[in-house]
Amino acid sequence: MTDQTDARALLDASGVAKSFGAVRALTDASLSVNAGEVVALMGANGAGKSTFVKILTGALRPDRGRVLIRGQEARVGSPAEARASGLVPVYQEPSLIPDLTVAENLRLTDTPVDPFRAYVDDLGIANLRLGALIHSLPLATLRIFDLARALASDPDVLLLDEMTAALPTDLVERVLKVVRARADAGSGVIYISHRFTEISALCDRAVVLRDGRTVGDLAIEEGVEDRVVELMLGARIDLGRRAGLAHAEARTGTPRLKVRNLAAAPKLTDVSFDLHPGEVLGVVALEGQGQDELFDVLSGFRRATGGTLEVDGTPESFGHPADAIARGLTFVPGDRAHALLAERSVRENIALPFAARIRNWGPLKLRHERDRVAHAIEKLQIDTRAQGEVRRLSGGNQQKVTIGRWLATGVETLLLFDPTRGIDVRTKRQIYPLVRELAANRSAVLFYTSELEEVPLACDRAVVIFNGRTVAEIDASEADEQTLMRAAYGLAEEGAA
Secondary structure (H helix, E strand, O other), X not given: OOOOOOOOEEXXXXXXXXXXXXXXXXXXXXXXXXXXXXXXEEOOOOOOHHHHHHHHOOOOOOOEEEEEEOOEEOOOOOHHHHHHHOEEEEOOOOOOOOOOEHHHHHHHOOOOHHHHHHHHHHOOOOOOOOOOEHHHOOHHHHHHHHHHXXXXXXXXXXXXXXXXXXXXXXXXXXXXXXXXXXXXXXXXXXXXXXXXXXXXXXXXXXXXXXXXXXXEEEEOOOOHHHHHHHHHHOOOOOOOOOOOOOOHHHOOOOOOEEEEEEEEOOXXXXXXXXXXXXXXXXXXXXXXXXXXXXXXXHOOOOOOOEEEEEEOOEEEOOOOHHHHHHOXXXXXXXXXHXXXXXXXXXXXXXXXXXXXXXXXXXXXXXXXXXXXXXXXXXXXXXXXXXXXXXXXOOHHHHHHHHHHHHHHHOOXXXXXXXXXXXXXXXXXXXHHHHHHHXXXXXOEEEEEOOOHHHHHHHOOEEEEEEOOEEEEEEEHHHOOHHHHHHHHOOOOXXXXX
């Protein structure tokens, strides 16, 4: 690995190790950050990226290793001490108290209000009220809040863990611009992302972790993506498109879901589509265009205010999630924490739908359950080293558990809301075939994704929502990022829908 440390180094960490019981999250991680540069920290899920960041920022204590801040050995024992030392993180999930207001959360970290407001405006969130309760704000706004709060504290080193994973493209562009400006002004930035386009546009170097070790330190240049993937995974993987999607002639007969002019407050106004058994239908939309309301209505968490929904030709109106489940509609939320029993085992989480289907007294078919669960674990290569508690798995393995349970138990209609948010390319390439296998077994899958490149990889076709309305329906063979983006901004050619 090339030694990038010099007199300008703001941060230099070497030989950092951390274990959680029998699980070694880090064994030999090293990273340096110089003034004025953005360093990408990359690696597959479970490589140790988030653990490394939490150690650097005082949320965790290392078992061994050395961290220097401006050339002086640092013993950061808490996030507050890290902030005082000039290292400020924005974690993968918002670090906010949901029952407090915006202003109260700012006071918790002694964040000055005026710089915070300025950064919020620069980052594209208008009219954020200081009196608004955190739990009332959408996820994208919370991510911007977290970043603006961090920037307002004037950090020497800013650590961003999947900052843009829940953001639409327009906000991503603003984030990259503001972060680059911060580095150009003399700060250092550690940037964790699975989006190569962002790494190429923003970062100067990439430090790669694999199995808890630093295995590469590369300058960002043309063609570096292939080398980074090889370092992350230990071998080259196929990033090409898949084949075998359902053809138009297969979309015949009664749709599994028939949605017409569906509306729901506050943002869904007029959405229509058909979803057939054996099909994966993508949903594409920028932040706040009505996709949240659409999935809430279909999963029974919100009542429609207009339009119609049919399931297998029968009109339906769900008043509760149990109503949707009874009709075979299963929802996997974007926040995997809402789909898991965090302190239960991998097996128990995957087997959960078996218990839910018990209708009569009698002996349980435990052997059948065990076989199906074992098959799902093996097929998805789920890391079971920490299977005593699923919360100890990496984010990617947790997401494989949430989807893998339906491979084990079967599902009629699966509603997937941004299922690959914040996970690595290797895990994504395991999830896409799983979604296709569910469709091959005649499940119907509705797949919202915030990453446009996923549509031709996983879907048969996509509907695009803009301003609460369906504005385009695009076959997967034509769903390149430029076409989808134009439609998502309301620029679809007339007649495309």
